[in-house]
Each structure stands twice: as C-alpha cells, then as structure tokens.
Amino acid sequence: MVLWHRLDAHWNTPKAVVQFxxxxxxxxxxxxxxxxTDLLSRIxxxxxxxxxxxADCAGLHYYVSVAKSGLTFRFEGYNxxxxxxxxxxxxxxxxFADSGSSTTTYNPALFARVKEAITRAYKNQLFQQSYxxxxxxxxxxLEEPRFGLFEKIQTLPHIQLDSLQAFARQFLSQLSLExxxxxxxxxxxAKQLAISAKNTLQATxxxxxxxxxxxxxxxxxxxxxxxxQTGQTYNPDELNSASFxxxxxxxxxxxxxxxxxxxxxxxxxxxxxxNYRNLFVRMMSEPAFDQLRxxxxxxxxxxxxxxxxADRLLTVTVIVQSNVQDPVxxxxxxxxxxxxxxxxxxxxxxxTTLQTFINAEIESLLEKPKNLDQETxxxxxxxxxxxxxxxxxxRLVALLRRxxxxxxxxxxxxxxxxxxxxxxxxxxxxxxxxxxNRRVPTKAEALAALSAEGRTNVTIVEDIxxxxxxxxxxxxxxHLPKPF
Numbered sequence: 001m002v003l004w005h006r007l008d009a010h011w012n013t014p015k016a017v018v019q020f021x022x023x024x025x026x027x028x029x030x031x032x033x034x035x036x037t038d039l040l041s042r043i044x045x046x047x048x049x050x051x052x053x054x055a056d057c058a059g060l061h062y063y064v065s066v067a068k069s070g071l072t073f074r075f076e077g078y079n080x081x082x083x084x085x086x087x088x089x090x091x092x093x094x095x096f097a098d099s100g101s102s103t104t105t106y107n108p109a110l111f112a113r114v115k116e117a118i119t120r121a122y123k124n125q126l127f128q129q130s131y132x133x134x135x136x137x138x139x140x141x142l143e144e145p146r147f148g149l150f151e152k153i154q155t156l157p158h159i160q161l162d163s164l165q166a167f168a169r170q171f172l173s174q175l176s177l178e179x180x181x182x183x184x185x186x187x188x189x190a191k192q193l194a195i196s197a198k199n200t201l202q203a204t205x206x207x208x209x210x211x212x213x214x215x216x217x218x219x220x221x222x223x224x225x226x227x228x229q230t231g232q233t234y235n236p237d238e239l240n241s242a243s244f245x246x247x248x249x250x251x252x253x254x255x256x257x258x259x260x261x262x263x264x265x266x267x268x269x270x271x272x273x274x275n276y277r278n279l280f281v282r283m284m285s286e287p288a289f290d291q292l293r294x295x296x297x298x299x300x301x302x303x304x305x306x307x308x309x310a311d312r313l314l315t316v317t318v319i320v321q322s323n324v325q326d327p328v329x330x331x332x333x334x335x336x337x338x339x340x341x342x343x344x345x346x347x348x349x350x351x352t353t354l355q356t357f358i359n360a361e362i363e364s365l366l367e368k369p370k371n372l373d374q375e376t377x378x379x380x381x382x383x384x385x386x387x388x389x390x391x392x393x394x395r396l397v398a399l400l401r402r403x404x405x406x407x408x409x410x411x412x413x414x415x416x417x418x419x420x421x422x423x424x425x426x427x428x429x430x431x432x433x434x435x436x437n438r439r440v441p442t443k444a445e446a447l448a449a450l451s452a453e454g455r456t457n458v459t460i461v462e463d464i465x466x467x468x469x470x471x472x473x474x475x476x477x478x479h480l481p482k483p484f
Contacts, residue, residue: 016183254387327432
C-alpha cells in the first residue's frame with residue numbers, strides 16, 4: 001500500500017478529501033471484466049445510498065467510479081466523521097464480495113435495475129456525436145487493452161448476480177492500493193485511515209508485474225495511419241461525418257527512478273517538449289476554429305486540443321465534425337490549415353507576439369486552485385497517471401522563463417518536425433467516421449488519392465486487432481516501488 005499525505009496549510013477549514021485507488025489485474029482483462037467492473041461501481045453506489053443520505057446531511061460526500069485499472073473511491077467533507085464513511089464504504093464492498101459464499105444475500109431486483117440502467121447507458125452511447133465514435137475508434141487502435149462498445153453490449157445479457165459476486169471476490173483477491181489524503185488530517189490519522197481500509201478489504205498485495213497498465217501502441221516514426229468506419233454502424237440515421245486527427249509528440253514526463261544524470265536530463269527534455277505541445281495548442285486553437293468553423297463553415301464542432309494517449313503519450317488533436325463534407329475532405333482541410341498557419345502566421349511571427357503566448361501559458365500554470373477539492377484533483381491526476389510530478393506546473397514555468405529556450409525560430413523548427421507534411425519525423429493518426437450519405441472509399445482508392453498528393457507513407461488500418469498485433473507497445477514506464 002502507498003499513502004500520499006498533504007496537510008492543509010492554506011484553506012484552514014475542518015475538511016479533507018480522501019481518495020482510494022484500487023488497482024486490480026482483473027478489472028480490464030476482457031470485455032466481460034470491463035462490464036463487471038462498471039456494474040460493481042454502480043451496485044456499490046446503490047448500496048451506499050441510504051447511508052449516504054445521512055452522511056450528506058452531515059456534510060460528507062462520496063463517489064465511486066471506474067478508473068483505468070480498477071475502482072476509485074473519493075470521500076470529502078468534514079474530517080471528524082470522514083473515517084466513518086470510509087469504513088462503511090469499504091465494509092460494503094467486502095460484504096458484497098463475500099455475499100456469494102455466505103448467508104448474506106442481496107435483492108435480485110436491485111441487480112436487475114442496475115443492469116437495465118447500464119444496458120440503457122451503453123446503448124445510448126451508440127447515438128453519441130460522430131466525433132465521439134471517431135475518437136473511440138482512435139483509442140481502440142492506439143491503446144492496449146481497450147475494448148469496443150459492441151463487445152460490452154454483447155456481454156451484458158450473459159451477466160447475472162452470481163457472476164458479479166464471484167468477480168467481486170476475484171477483484172479483491174489481489175489489489176494494489178494507493179491512498180491520497182489532503183486536508184485537515186494529520187499523518188498519524190491518515191495512516192490509521194489507510195491501514196483500517198486495507199484491513200477491511202482483506203486483499204493481498206498485487207505485484208507490480210501483474211498490474212494492468214494501459215499502454216499506447218508504438219507507431220513507426222514518419223508514417224501516417226488512417227482508420228475508417230461508417231456512422232451507420234452505430235446510428236443508421238447519422239448524417240454527420242467526423243475526422244479525429246492526432247499528431248504524436250512524445251511521452252509525458254514523470255519522475256524518473258534512475259539516479260544518474262541521464263534520468264534528470266530526460267525529465268527536463270520531456271518537460272521542454274510538453275511546453276512546446278502546450279504552446280502550439282494555445283497558439284493554434286483559435287485560428288483553427290476561425291478558419292475551419294467560421295470561414296469554411298465545415299461544421300459546428302471544431303476543436304484543436306492537447307491530449308495524452310493512455311495517460312502517457314503527448315499529442316495535439318484536431319477534431320472536425322461536418323454534415324456537408326466527408327472525412328477525407330476534412331483531413332485535407334486540416335492539412336491545408338496547418339500549411340497556412342506555418343506560412344502566414346508562424347513564418348511572420350515576432351518574438352513579442354510569441355512572448356505574449358508564453359506569458360499566457362505561465363499565467364495559466366500558476367493559477368491557484370479555488371478550493372480544496374480542485375487542489376486535490378490537480379494532485380490526484382499525477383497519481384492516476386503514475387507520473388508523481390507534483391510540482392509539474394512550477395517546473396514548466398521555470399523552463400518557459402529560461403531565456404533563449406523558446407524562440408520563434410525554435411517554434412518553427414518544432415512545427416516543421418511534428419506537423420510538416422513531408423517531415424520524416426512526423427507521426428500522425430486519423431480516425432475517420434463517414435455519415436449516412438457518404439461512401440467509404442476502398443483501400444486502393446484511399447491510397448491512390450493520398451499518393452496523388454505526394455503522400456506515400458500512409459497505412460490504412462482495416463482490422464484493429466491485426467493492426468495492434470503487428471506493432472509493439474511502448475515500454476512499461478518506470479515506477480516508484482509500491483510496498484503493500
């Protein structure tokens with residue numbers, strides 16, 4: 001078990017936030033287990049509802065959610081009675097896991113109601129916006145493990161209450177438990193709270209070698225990948241098409257376990273790269289919206305954002321959804337925008353203008369949390385990703401303020417490296433979703449059209465599983481020891 005503690009020295013309120021991350025090797029090992037994990041979180045929420053009403057009256061709140069490797073319990077409120085809520089939640093989880101092999105039983109009607117709700121929620125996802133399905137298509141191609149919506153829907157009818165109870169016992173058989181306590185709770189109280197929860201769950205330690213870690217696919221440098229699907233797969237009446245294009249930058253930096261100089265150097269290099277990514281997003285997001293949405297009127301949904309693939313790989317992502325053009329055309333307009341931005345904006349930019357963007361980024365990074373809850377979320381994001389760089393903002397600011405590190409010339413060089421169409425170091429992925437009235441080109445037609453534009457470094461992804469089998473995954477990240 002790992003306990004992270006931060007004593008409140010700013011808000012001066014009798015409150016605290018406690019987060020438990022329960023990581024299990026079984027949580028996401030198959031579509032069956034993914035659905036069971038989701039069901040378990042919803043069942044626990046229902047089972048705690050009656051007790052939670054009285055807790056809410058006392059100023060205490062809790063949330064149970066599905067995390068990337070298991071379940072996350074979050075408790076917040078007045079610290080005096082917070083341990084009571086924590087203990088009750090952990091006891092309920094243990095009791096439900098033991099119910100299948102003891103005299104304790106649960107109302108089958110409760111399970112049926114929760115199962116119906118999650119079935120409805122999954123089916124409602126089929127009618128999400130086109131760009132949402134294009135995004136999920138990209139994640140299915142580029143993350144492992146990652147399962148599709150239809151795989152989960154097909155699994156649900158076969159799951160019964162005894163299946164969920166058996167899974168709960170399996171889930172609790174081995175756990176990696178990570179706890180974050182922030183607020184008006186002392187170190188000793190935090191230790192007692194964490195140990196009490198651990199004893200209640202009665203789980204043995206999950207070795208790091210067995211922990212389920214979602215990893216990005218390692219794409220070959222200098223290639224462009226295209227995955228196509230039709231919106232009618234999800235919604236027969238979907239008229240909108242969408243393009244979800246990702247430009248890969250590099251790994252998000254985190255604490256290196258190496259004690260040598262190279263570890264510190266690689267961390268700084270990663271932070272420098274993260275600043276470049278963030279600056280490009282800040283500089284290009286408004287011009288992209290203005291060009292693709294306002295001027296060209298391709299559609300109402302136009303975003304240029306920064307995303308982390310599998311909480312690890314830094315990317316710049318462009319999303320365009322349109323009911324007037326197909327994804328092939330949208331991809332072409334995204335490339336045209338990037339060329340236009342490089343030739344008309346970045347090529348003529350002066351240092352004063354760049355400094356304006358740098359100052360805005362610094363101001364954003366130095367923004368103080370508005371309350372204890374927001375502060376906890378900022379820190380817990382580092383725990384969730386496993387980067388443990390709690391002073392990331394200060395480090396990024398220090399690099400942005402370093403004289404000569406970021407200049408217009410260097411921004412141009414980095415743009416050419418990661419966005420330039422003919423760059424040998426650009427790696428990109430486009431997930432295309434074709435609306436109802438748009439024909440999906442054959443593989444030969446798509447490659448011929450791209451070749452006519454001088455793009456011969458393109459791979460068309462036709463089968464997701466076959467695509468991922470043929471490519472390696474990024475190496476496992478370095479980690480801090482997690483003794484139980």
